C-alpha cells in the first residue's frame with residue numbers, strides 16, 4: 001500500500017487541476033489489493049471518480065502483465081495517448097504499454113494486391129497505402145467503401161504461412177506486443193481472443209474490463225454468426241480470380257439476398273421460405289466441389305502467394321459452408337437466429353442467448369479480474385449482472401466469486417442537478433404510443449426553451465425520434481442521429497451554440513460533453529428492451545414469469561442510469577434531467593427506478609425547470625436566444641470572446 005500511496009501523491013502533485021477525491025483513493029486501494037491477492041472485483045464507480053487512474057496505477061505497480069479492455073477504440077485511444085502516457089512521465093516505475101486493435105483495422109498486404117477500382121477514393125487510398133508505415137486505418141482521413149476488401153480478415157489469413165507475414169502491418173505490430181506490460185484492447189477483440197481459444201492476445205496475467213456493463217452483449221455478438229451478401233460476393237470474386245467457374249452463381253446469389261419480397265421490415269425470425277431458398281442456394285454453390293477443386297489446385301500452384309491464397313480460400317469456403325448449415329439447421333439451442341435488412345440486402349444473423357459459460361471461460365484464464373463501470377448495479381446491488389454472467393457467489397468462492405464494491409460519485413447532485421418527472425403525458429405504452437408521441441413534442445419544445453437549447457433528447461425508438469424531428473418547432477439549431485456519423489454529430493454539438501441533438505441508442509452512453517454546452521438531458525421513455533428483438537425475447541421466454549424483475553426492469557435501470565450520466569460530467573456542471581415517462585411516478589417499479597438515480601430534487605412542472613435555469617449564473621452564450629438572423633456559429637463566438 002505504501003507504493004500506492006506514494007504514486008497517488010505524485011499524481012496529486014503532477015496532475016494539472018488535480019482534485020482530491022476520496023472515492024478515487026478508495027477504488028485504487030481495492031483494485032490494488034485484488035491484484036496483489038489474485039482476486040476478482042466488481043466495482044461500480046460513479047461518474048467523476050476518476051476510475052481510469054484508479055485501476056491503471058495499481059496495474060502498473062503490480063508489475064504483472066495486464067490486459068485492459070474498454071468498450072470503444074476512442075476509449076482505447078484515451079487510455080494510451082492521455083492516461084498511460086501521462087503516468088509513464090510522472091511515475092518512477094518503468095513500464096511499457098501498447099494498443100492492439102482488431103486485424104480489420106489494418107491494411108492487409110495480400111488482399112490489397114487483389115483489389116482495384118476506378119475511383120478517386122481508390123487513388124487516394126493507393127497513395128496512402130504506398131506511404132504508410134503502420135497500415136492503421138486511423139491514419140486515413142476518409143474510410144473508403146471498399147475498406148473491408150483490403151483490410152485483414154481472420155478467415156482469409158494464414159498467419160505465419162502468409163507470404164507477406166514478415167512485412168504484414170498487423171503482425172509486425174503484434175510481434176512487438178510480447179514485451180509490453182500493459183496491452184489495451186477493446187471488448188470485441190477480448191472476446192474474439194476467447195473465441196479463438198486465447199490465440200490472439202499474448203499471455204497476460206491480469207484482466208481489467210472497463211465499461212464492463214457491456215460484457216454480456218459483446219459475448220453474445222461475437223459468439224454468434226452472420227451470413228451476408230458481402231461475404232458471399234467477396235468469395236465469388238476470389239474464386240473467379242482463382243479460375244474457378246462461378247459466373248453462373250452471381251444471379252442466384254443476387255436473387256437470394258436482394259429479392260425485395262424477402263427483405264424483412266424489422267428484425268424477425270427466419271421464415272421457412274427463406275430456409276428453403278437457402279437450401280437451394282447451397283446446392284447451387286456446391287461448396288464441397290469448390291473445396292475439392294481448390295484442394296487439387298493447391299499443390300500445383302506456381303507461387304507461394306497463389307498457394308497461400310488457395311489455402312485461405314479453402315478455409316473461407318469451409319467456414320461459409322458451416323455458417324450456411326447452421327442457419328439451415330438452427331439447432332444450437334444456445335443461440336437465437338433471425339434475419340434483418342442491411343442496406344436493402346437480406347442478412348441472416350445469430351447471437352448467443354446466455355453468456356455465462358463463455359464468461360467463466362474468460363475469467364478463468366486470468367489470475368485476477370477487475371470489472372468496472374459507472375453502471376453495474378440496479379436497485380443498489382450487483383445481482384443482475386452477476387446473474388447474467390453466471391457469477392454465483394462472492395469471494396472466497398474459488399470458482400466464480402468476486403469482491404463487490406459500490407463507490408458513489410463525488411458530485412453533489414442535490415446542488416448540481418434537478419430531476420423533472422412528467423406527470424401529464426399519457427403512459428407511453430403500445431395503446432397510447434401515437435398520442436404520447438404527438439403530445440411529447442410540446443413538452444420537449446418547452447423544456448428546450450427553458451434550457452436555451454444545449455439539450456440532448458434521447459429516444460428509445462427511431463420512429464419516435466423521426467416524429468419529433470419532423471414536427472418540432474424551435475429556434476435552436478438541431479440535428480438528429482443519422483444525419484451524420486455519431487463522432488461528427490458530437491463535434492457539431494460542441495462547436496454549435498445552444499444546440500439540440502435528437503438521438504437514440506448510440507448516444508445513451510459514451511458521449512462526454514462537459515460544461516454548459518450540455519445542460520438538459522431528456523429521456524423520453526423508460527428504456528425497456530424492445531419486444532420483437534430476438535435475443536431479448538428469447539431471454540425473457542427462458543426466464544418465464546421472472547422476465548420483468550430479472551431482466552426487463554434491471555436492464556432498463558442500467559440503460560436509464562447511462563443516459564442520466566450524460567448530464568453531470570464535472571464538479572462545475574449543472575443541469576436538468578427530464579424523464580417524460582409517467583410510469584416513474586405512477587407505478588411501484590417506477591419508484592425502484594427513481595431510487596437507483598442519485599438523490600436530488602424532483603419537480604413536475606416545466607416552470608420549475610425554467611426557474612432552475614434562471615437561477616444559474618448567466619454566461620453570455622447560454623442567455624443568448626438564437627433568434628432570427630443570429631447564426632449558431634455567432635452564438636458560439638460570443639462565448640469565446
Ligand code: SF4
Nearest residue numbers: 108109152157162168
Ligand atoms: S498475414 Fe498476410 S493475410 Fe494475414 S493480415 Fe498479414 S498480410 Fe494479410
